[in-house]
Amino acid sequence: MGDAERKFFVLDTNILLHEPFAIYSFQEHDVVIPMTVLEELDRIKDSKRDVSRDARVAIRALEGIFKDATPDQISEGIVVGNEGATGTVSILVDFEIKETVQAFADKAGDNRILNAVLFLQAKRTPRKVVLVTKDINMRLRAKGAGVLYVEDYRTDQLIDDVSLLTKGFQVFEGSFWDRVGQCDTQNSGRTTLHTVPREMVDNTYMNQYVLDESDDFAGRVVGLNDNELQLKDISRERLMHREAWGVRPKNIYQGMAVDALLDPSIDLVILTGPAGCGKTILAMAAALEQVVEKGMYDKIIVTRNTPEIAESIGFLPGTEEEKMLPWLGAVTDTLEALHKNDECTDGSMRYIMDKANIQFKSVNFMRGRSIQNAFVILDECQNLTASQLKTIITRCGEGTKIVCSGNLAQIDSPYLTPVTSGLTYIVERFKNFEGSASVYLNGVVRSRLAEFAEENL
Secondary structure (H helix, E strand, O other): OOOOOOOEEEEOHHHHHHOOOHHHOOOOOEEEEEHHHHHHHHHHHOOOOOOHHHHHHHHHHHHHHHOOOOHHHHHHOEEOOOOOOOOEEEEEOHHHOOOOOOOOHHHHHHHHHHHHHHHHHHHOOOOOEEEEOOOHHHHHHHHHHOOOEEEOOOOOOOOOOHHHOOOOEEEEOOOHHHHHOOOEEEEEOOEEEEEEEHHHOOOOOOOOEEEEOOOOOEEEEEEEOOOEEEEEEOOHHHHHOOOEOOEOOOOHHHHHHHHHHHOOOOOEEEEEOOOOOOHHHHHHHHHHHHHHHOOOOOEEEEEEOOOOOOOOOOOOOOOHHHHHHHHHHHHHHHHHHHOOOOOOHHHHHHHHHHHOOEEEEEHHHOOOOOEOOEEEEEEOHHHOOHHHHHHHHOOEOOOOEEEEEEOOOOOOOOOOOOOOOHHHHHHHHOOOOOOEEEEEOOOOOOOHHHHHHHHHO
């Protein structure tokens, strides 16, 4: 690669918080870390925020690169990577650069980073200087300030368009049996398994649901190899008659979700879909059914990120559970809806919360725990990064089932988009894992008002 083709990638602070080892991801190109980024990492590493650990990891990675380097080598760049690598990492003293961007007085750090990019852009022409940041508004500001090349961090981006995200099911035209014809069928108790050629179902994976337009066949992939796949015959009628805590599916998508939620062989269920499609109520109904009625789990743990991207739950009074209640209104609303016909709704809710041992936990305090024999519900996880979701999922021990639900159209984080959300990441990463299932709940069932709003606003 010629020098003109080598690029300079200037990393914003949030890149190193998102992926502390991002400095190793640019191969033969040159990475520049502005001094302002180090200042911000230093401030964050001592904070009580959830990302403080990532800040410390990033600092240690940089220290490992520069520990024996001279000041001149640090400014020129140190080669990183495997033997034969040509990419470098350098630190730019951006405090000494004359300011050309002075907007947003409360964003002095962002201004210095933008000035550093503009300085390099002028000094290093014709080589490309690219600002890499996950802050969407920072990308807009950079373009407005005259930065020619601005990108999101895409190394961990598994798909280019959220429309390509797997929905967890396939629908065939016409009748499935007309398409398949003869196949090997085995019966074991109440379970019927069909073995069909792998090419009959394109791009399939474990626990994917298979439907047809004839409103008859419904199955789930329970085994596959290079030549064949096994389908567990469920049938649409059986799917639509599954029941959990008095809740029955209102459409086939909810039927598939309930089937996955009630299957003890599936450890992770991922539910995606628009607001009002039934993600939370199905998860809670399945949890109560399996904890209270069947005794399969000892407790229900409900958690979600707080509005500050899981960084703080502030100074609200009370215990951890009481602090979390304002953020878990959707769950308490769901419990109320499940018991609205009881003689005393409040009494029923208090009884059930005690009987099912429902615990409300903050994402902040999940690190380091080991959760055994629990049904875990992680709500609104479209606002979590892949790292945060990994922290939670790796807490799950023996006998624990976790349900991750979210709506990619309702991302509140300034650093995430639908394709970089942790929810998208785990849907793609876990689709070939035999212990997980993902279902996109198509259709709003909350009310005709909610359905109209989802479709027309």
